[in-house]
Amino acid sequence: MKRRDFVQLSGLGAGALLLPSTMMGNSISAEALLNPGMDTVVKKRMADVALNTAKSMGATYADARIGRYMNQYVFTREDKVQNVVNTESFGIGIRVIANGTWGFASTNSVTEDGIKKATEQAVAIAKANSKFQKEPVKLAPVSGQGEVSWKTPIKKDFKEVPVSEKVDLLLRANSAALENGANFVNSALFMVNEQKYFASTDGSYIDQDIHRIWPTFGVTAVDQAAGKFKTRQAMSAPMGMGYEYMDGLDSEKLDGAAGLKLYRNSYDMVEDATIAAQQAKEMLSAKSVDPGKYDLVLEPNHLGLTIHESVGHPTELDRVLGYEANYAGTSFATMDKWKSGDFKYGSDIVNIVADKTQTGSLGAVGYDDEGVKCKKWDIIRNGILVNYQAIRDQVNMIDQNESHGCCYAQSWNDVQFQRMPNISLEAGKDPYSIDQMVKDVEKGIYIAGRGSYSIDQQRYNFQFGGTVFYEIKNGEIVGMLNDVAYQSNTQEFWNSCAKICDQNDYRLFGSFFDGKGQPSQISAVSHGSSTSRFNDINVINTGRTI
Amino acid sequence: MAIYKEDEARRIMEKALSFSTADACEINLSGNESGNIRYARNSVSTSGHRSNQTLVVQSNFGKRSGTATIDEFDDESLKRVVARAEELAKLSPENPEFMAPLGPQSYDPSVSYVQATADITPEYRAEVANNSIEPAIAKDVTAAGFLNDSASFDAMLNSNGLFAYNKETSANFTVTMRTNDGTGSGWVTRDYNDIAKFDAAEASRIAIDKAVMSREAKAIEPGKYTVILEPSAALGLLNGLGNAINARQADEGRSFMSKEGGNKMGDKIVDERVSIWSDPLHPEVPTATWNGAGQPLKKTTWIENGIVKNLAYSRYWAEQKGVDPVPYPSNFIMAGGDASLDELIKSTKKGILVTRLWYIRSVDPQTLLYTGLTRDGTFYIENGAIKHPVKNFRFNESPIIMLNNLETLGKQVRVDGNLIPYMKVRDFTFTSLSDAV
Numbered sequence: 001m002k003r004r005d006f007v008q009l010s011g012l013g014a015g016a017l018l019l020p021s022t023m024m025g026n027s028i029s030a031e032a033l034l035n036p037g038m039d040t041v042v043k044k045r046m047a048d049v050a051l052n053t054a055k056s057m058g059a060t061y062a063d064a065r066i067g068r069y070m071n072q073y074v075f076t077r078e079d080k081v082q083n084v085v086n087t088e089s090f091g092i093g094i095r096v097i098a099n100g101t102w103g104f105a106s107t108n109s110v111t112e113d114g115i116k117k118a119t120e121q122a123v124a125i126a127k128a129n130s131k132f133q134k135e136p137v138k139l140a141p142v143s144g145q146g147e148v149s150w151k152t153p154i155k156k157d158f159k160e161v162p163v164s165e166k167v168d169l170l171l172r173a174n175s176a177a178l179e180n181g182a183n184f185v186n187s188a189l190f191m192v193n194e195q196k197y198f199a200s201t202d203g204s205y206i207d208q209d210i211h212r213i214w215p216t217f218g219v220t221a222v223d224q225a226a227g228k229f230k231t232r233q234a235m236s237a238p239m240g241m242g243y244e245y246m247d248g249l250d251s252e253k254l255d256g257a258a259g260l261k262l263y264r265n266s267y268d269m270v271e272d273a274t275i276a277a278q279q280a281k282e283m284l285s286a287k288s289v290d291p292g293k294y295d296l297v298l299e300p301n302h303l304g305l306t307i308h309e310s311v312g313h314p315t316e317l318d319r320v321l322g323y324e325a326n327y328a329g330t331s332f333a334t335m336d337k338w339k340s341g342d343f344k345y346g347s348d349i350v351n352i353v354a355d356k357t358q359t360g361s362l363g364a365v366g367y368d369d370e371g372v373k374c375k376k377w378d379i380i381r382n383g384i385l386v387n388y389q390a391i392r393d394q395v396n397m398i399d400q401n402e403s404h405g406c407c408y409a410q411s412w413n414d415v416q417f418q419r420m421p422n423i424s425l426e427a428g429k430d431p432y433s434i435d436q437m438v439k440d441v442e443k444g445i446y447i448a449g450r451g452s453y454s455i456d457q458q459r460y461n462f463q464f465g466g467t468v469f470y471e472i473k474n475g476e477i478v479g480m481l482n483d484v485a486y487q488s489n490t491q492e493f494w495n496s497c498a499k500i501c502d503q504n505d506y507r508l509f510g511s512f513f514d515g516k517g518q519p520s521q522i523s524a525v526s527h528g529s530s531t532s533r534f535n536d537i538n539v540i541n542t543g544r545t546i
Numbered sequence: 547m548a549i550y551k552e553d554e555a556r557r558i559m560e561k562a563l564s565f566s567t568a569d570a571c572e573i574n575l576s577g578n579e580s581g582n583i584r585y586a587r588n589s590v591s592t593s594g595h596r597s598n599q600t601l602v603v604q605s606n607f608g609k610r611s612g613t614a615t616i617d618e619f620d621d622e623s624l625k626r627v628v629a630r631a632e633e634l635a636k637l638s639p640e641n642p643e644f645m646a647p648l649g650p651q652s653y654d655p656s657v658s659y660v661q662a663t664a665d666i667t668p669e670y671r672a673e674v675a676n677n678s679i680e681p682a683i684a685k686d687v688t689a690a691g692f693l694n695d696s697a698s699f700d701a702m703l704n705s706n707g708l709f710a711y712n713k714e715t716s717a718n719f720t721v722t723m724r725t726n727d728g729t730g731s732g733w734v735t736r737d738y739n740d741i742a743k744f745d746a747a748e749a750s751r752i753a754i755d756k757a758v759m760s761r762e763a764k765a766i767e768p769g770k771y772t773v774i775l776e777p778s779a780a781l782g783l784l785n786g787l788g789n790a791i792n793a794r795q796a797d798e799g800r801s802f803m804s805k806e807g808g809n810k811m812g813d814k815i816v817d818e819r820v821s822i823w824s825d826p827l828h829p830e831v832p833t834a835t836w837n838g839a840g841q842p843l844k845k846t847t848w849i850e851n852g853i854v855k856n857l858a859y860s861r862y863w864a865e866q867k868g869v870d871p872v873p874y875p876s877n878f879i880m881a882g883g884d885a886s887l888d889e890l891i892k893s894t895k896k897g898i899l900v901t902r903l904w905y906i907r908s909v910d911p912q913t914l915l916y917t918g919l920t921r922d923g924t925f926y927i928e929n930g931a932i933k934h935p936v937k938n939f940r941f942n943e944s945p946i947i948m949l950n951n952l953e954t955l956g957k958q959v960r961v962d963g964n965l966i967p968y969m970k971v972r973d974f975t976f977t978s979l980s981d982a983v
Contacts, residue, residue: 081639088615091598104594108617121595128668132676134589167639184798222799229800229912323586325690326722326733329904329921332981415592454907454940456919461940461980463917465909485909485917487940487978518584518692518720540977544913546802546946 033070033086033159037195038110040207044147047199049112050094053119055201059096059126061139062119063200063370066092066110067412070193072158076170077186078178084163091412094119098126100136104415140392140403142372144203150366152211153359154242158191161243169246170215173273177219180277183229187217187273190238190512192524196369204371212362212524213245214238214512215269221280230283230482232276233467235260235301235449236267238510238524240362254505256299256531257438257446258470258477264507265360279468279480286480289469291541295444295498296486296534297437302466303425304509304527305450310490311345311352312423312527314459315379316516317390321397327518329457332490333385335398343385346494351426352380354389356405361422361526362510363406369416372405379423383495391418410521417517424508424528428500434531437499444472445484445539450509452485463487465542483543493534501530548577548599549664552711555701558601558619563703565628568605568635572647572704574838575601579664580696583671588679588688593671605631609644612637645861647704653842654827654835656712660740663715664697671695678721678750685754687730691721695741702840712834716963717741721750722922723757724983730935731983732756733902733922735778737962739832756901756923763935765979766926772897773974774890774927777959777966779920780880782903783945784822784966786914788878791848793857797867802914802946803857810854816949818852824875831965833876841873848875852949882967883955890956890970892930897970899925899932903941914944919980938983939976948974 038046047064054062069089075082091108092115103126107118158166170187177185194210215236222229239245248268256262261275298306314331318324337343346352356363356374367373370392378386390398391407409416438446449467456462469481488496508526515522550558559573577599584592604613605628612634616627674693682689695717702710718737724730732753738744795801796809803810825845826833835843839861847855856872864871891899901923909915920938927933948971956968 080642082641082643084638101590102592104592106594106596108598118595118597125593125595125668128672129583129590129593129675132590132672132679134679135587184800220800224799224806227799227804227806229804231800231911321587322688322690322724323591325586325688325724326584326692326720329982330724413596413598415594417592452907452909452917454905454917454919456938456940456980456982457904457921458980458982460982461919461938461978463909463940463942463978483910489981519582519694538978540942542909542915542942544910544915544944544947546913546944 033072037068040197043197044199044205046092046110046115047197049115050092050119051199051201053116054094054096054123057120057123059098059123061097061201062094063198064092064094065369065409065412066197068195069411070159070195072191074163074166074170074189076167076174078174078184079171081167089411092118093409093412093414094122095415096122096126097137098123099130099133101126101130101133102137103129106413137393138396140395140401142202142392142403145206145367145371145373146203147205149207151209152240152364154211154244156243158213158243159193169269173217173269176270177273177277180274181221181281182219182277183222184220185217185273190214198367198369198371200371202371206367206371208366210365211242212238212240213243215246215267217273217276219273219276219280221277221284223284228284230280232280232283233449234276235262235272236269237301237508238362238512239360239508240364240526241360256448257297257434260448262299262301282480283482286482288543289481289484289539289541291539293536294539295441296537297441297444297446297472297531298534299448299531300507300529301449301509302447303529303532305453306464307423307425307527307529308511308525309453309455310459310462310493311379312420314490315388316418316420317388317394317398318418320388321394324516328516332458332460338385338388341384344383344495345380345385345491346383347497348383349428349500350380350383350494350497352423353377353426354379354404354421354423356421358422358526361508362524363422363526368405368407369409370407372403372407374405377404389418389421394418408523410523414519414521419516419523420514420525422526422528425500425532427503427506427530431502432499434501434505437501437531437533438472438477439475441472441533442474445481446470446472446477460489462490483541484539485542486537486539488537493537496535496537497532498535499533501532503530505530548579548597549697549699549713550577555699555711556703556709559701559703561621562601562603562624562628563705565625566605566705568607568632570606570647570705572604573601573702575701576699578696578698580694581666581668581671582692582694583675584692585675585679586690588683590672590675601627603627603631605635607635609640609642610635610638611641611644643862647706648708648840650707651836651840651842653710656832656835657827657829658739658832658834659713660715663695663717663739663741666695666741674746677746681747681750682723682754685758686726687723687754687757688726689721689723689750691719693717693719700834704840708840710836710840712836714834715739717744719744719746719749721753723753725757725761729983730757730761731922732760735961737960760923760935763937765937768939768976768978770973770975772894772953772970772972774894774897774899774968774970776901777961777968778902779900780969781961781964781966782906782918783916783943783948784878784880786908786916787945790914791858793859794863796857802912809857811857813854814852815854815946816849816852817952819952819955820849820852820949821881822849823847823879824877825879826876828879828965830960831877831879831963833963837873837876841871843873843876846872846875877963879965880967881955882958885954885956885968887956887968890954890968891927891932893954894927894970895929897927898936899927909942914946915942916944917942938980940978940980941975942977943975
């Protein structure tokens with residue numbers, strides 16, 4: 001039981017929430033979050049110490065990332081504040097190429113002396129490893145960006161919003177859930193600010209200020225007599241936005257099927273908690289699903305996770321090439337399939353794009369963590385696999401000479417590597433609403449929200465649950481279901497995609513803690529989609545008697 | 547070097563405490579030095595070194611607390627961090643579940659630190675990679691592996707007289723070997739406090755053999771099978787049981803351990819041969835003898851002869867329930883038997899040998915139902931011998947059902963800081979096939 005890499009902050013729902021310890025930094029006061037930190041002039045001077053030291057020791061390339069990570073987390077349960085955590089993590093990570101081999105070292109001592117020592121360590125590591133190097137690093141060219149900056153376009157900086165306002169909002173959501181029949185409710189608010197300064201021997205000095213937010217809860221209803229409990233998770237999405245996401249604007253609400261309220265760029269936590277309590281109670285006595293084949297109508301806050309697992313990860317080039325073989329695994333989407341130019345990943349209406357520029361998304365930044373300007377590109381076009389996700393030291397292996405700009409490190413303390421950009425399913429081109437979609441289904445299940453998810457190491461076989469399930473019979477929602485999970489194979493599943501709702505239904509799902517690499521690093525990524533229909537999918541019943 | 551000796555750590559913390567004016571003050575000081583090497587495609591990919599140290603001050607006024615942190619330890623810095631924690635405490639809301647800091651405790655001397663592990667160099671790590679890659683190349687196999695080693699210390703001092711200090715080392719190694727035709731894959735994991743016990747070539751050879759043996763797997767029908775779970779595979783599901791030992795969740799009615807009016811303490815939940823305990827002094831899996839809250843960690847029985855003997859009680863929940871606190875364990879040890887893997891295979895008429903389980907996720911917390919897949923070496927056994935490799939399966943199974951269907955317990959092996967036996971289990975539920983290698 002490897003708890004040492006995680007910090008237990010709070011119980012969310014039935015299971016305890018364990019945060020990767022790297023999400024933590026030093027505890028500081030809320031006011032201290034507003035401290036502007038090191039000036040960019042000083043950062044440039046410090047970064048140059050690393051770059052010059054590396055070059056003087058024979059490195060052919062070096063980059064330095066000075067990172068300051070200012071996070072705030074608020075945890076509550078029922079009418080209690082469990083914890084308000086403010087953290088700051090500050091330090092520098094130096095990556096070098098010496099003798100054609102990568103080396104990396106980091107330190108929280110951001111002084112000339114500390115940086116020199118860390119740089120020397122990075123070069124020493126590169127040289128030690130080069131002895132057994134079989135594949136020297138080949139970097140795709142990047143022109144120096146000069147001194148530039150980029151900021152997440154936020155309207156409200158969470159650091160300027162009083163903690164009491166955040167606590168009040170969570171406690172109001174908890175209270176709404178309890179008044180509507182919940183026995184327990186845990187809620188949390190995660191707010192992240194990455195202040196990143198990147199410099200490289202290519203002549204880039206890039207200052208970025210990145211914001212992310214995730215409100216979430218688990219509302220539990222218990223039937224003591226029957227010895228049963230059910231938890232309904234929040235329908236929020238983590239976003240690359242400021243505190244304005246918590247405004248709960250009516251203009252950003254959508255009506256899902258079965259009377260669900262769904263949210264786009266603004267989240268009404270109190271309303272969602274109210275509905276969650278009613279649904280958690282309803283789940284306690286909902287019908288257990290009959291296993292068999294169903295047409296699935298998948299809502300974006302559910303489908304996003306399926307996209308993440310079955311398209312996002314298998315099209316990471318490092319997985320395809322074998323760099324992740326020892327941990328996350330490899331990929332079924334092998335180079336020969338891509339090279340063939342006719343590998344049918346999905347049906348003709350499936351168009352999937354990678355995008356590091358989408359406003360409001362978790363992956364949006366101006367430049368990636370090796371100084372490449374971010375962009376948007378196709379992964380699947382008209383159902384055909386057309387490209388991968390690749391960074392500077394990989395693109396030569398797919399005969400391309402320009403990095404896709406999707407390199408990321410979770411902190412100054414970790415080495416950067418290829419991470420998933422936002423991977424999104426384009427909306428259907430013809431007008432088509434969720435109501436019309438439900439009407440067109442004879443025997444189906446409408447699934448909203450994320451649930452249990454599991455997929456094999458090459459991303460063929462998967463099993464997904466969800467937050468809420470509704471049975472569709474002859475074009476109508478007839479009631480809630482329990483114990484639903486669907487099992488499929490990635491290629492079969494995407495080829496069964498029959499219909500996609502139009503742009504009006506499009507919104508983002510997000511994963512705040514996507515894990516990859518060794519040592520494991522987290523990353524935040526969004527997946528956009530509109531509600532989509534998949535025909536004839538195998539549904540199993542997960543109910544057990546013990 | 548970020549590792550302070552006991553007297554150095556005590557001196558810094560006593561100095562910080564001398565600046566405290568709060569009702570109570572608790573100080574934690576920790577430091578870590580770690581290094582790693584990663585290789586893939588038979589070549590080193592990334593590797594690095596990390597160094598970090600932190601001092602945390604928690605000050606309390608009544609039930610209000612504030613926390614502040616610093617990584618510089620001169621007098622002025624210490625004074626500043628204590629003042630900061632006190633300011634924060636005065637501003638914070640009361641926590642109704644606040645527990646006053648513990649008084650002096652007595653801890654067993656730990657055996658979790660080994661100097662040889664702390665002394666690992668970049669050259670040693672490069673040799674490990676080479677000892678794994680060279681034999682792989684010789685067998686037409688591709689190696690992808692990772693070694694991470696770390697030396698760390700943790701110390702704690704509070705205004706009620708508690709002082710604790712511990713040093714710990716660890717080394718974790720995994721390697722995945724894939725045949726170059728892409729049809730076979732093998733894996734091995736090793737972890738130690740003492741790096742001297744580690745043999746990269748020996749571990750790598752096991753993974754290479756499994757990769758070669760697992761080539762061209764055959765598909766067999768999913769369903770219920772007798773399985774021999776290697777300790778890594780068994781741990782994957784036992785973790786689910788480990789996560790269910792929270793007494794408060796059980797008492798609140800939202801855990802597998804819940805039952806009407808309370809929890810399952812004293813109930814028989816699994817086969818009577820199942821006993822699980824924790825022991826920070828076990829020589830094979832030693833850990834610190836205290837936890838982050840300053841509570842002593844002692845040998846604790848969780849399940850004995852199939853009966854729930856303890857659940858974990860936080861200090862707050864223990865006080866509510868009028869019982870002694872029971873801290874979460876730092877390791878798990880499950881009783882094993884004498885059977886070797888070979889003997890387990892020989893005694894199996896028809897079954898599946900599972901190297902590891904992968905992507906394990908909770909499906910239903912009520913029944914502890916989990917799903918996931920087999921990976922990196924799954925073999926069909928017939929009449930006491932491995933017949934052929936089989937395609938990987940998806941399973942949907944609960945550790946409770948698994949431990950009720952126990953056939954035989956084998957020898958224990960250290961996995962991820964725990965001691966877990968090989969086990970043979972009947973009627974393990976595989977629900978579909980996967981093409982993944």
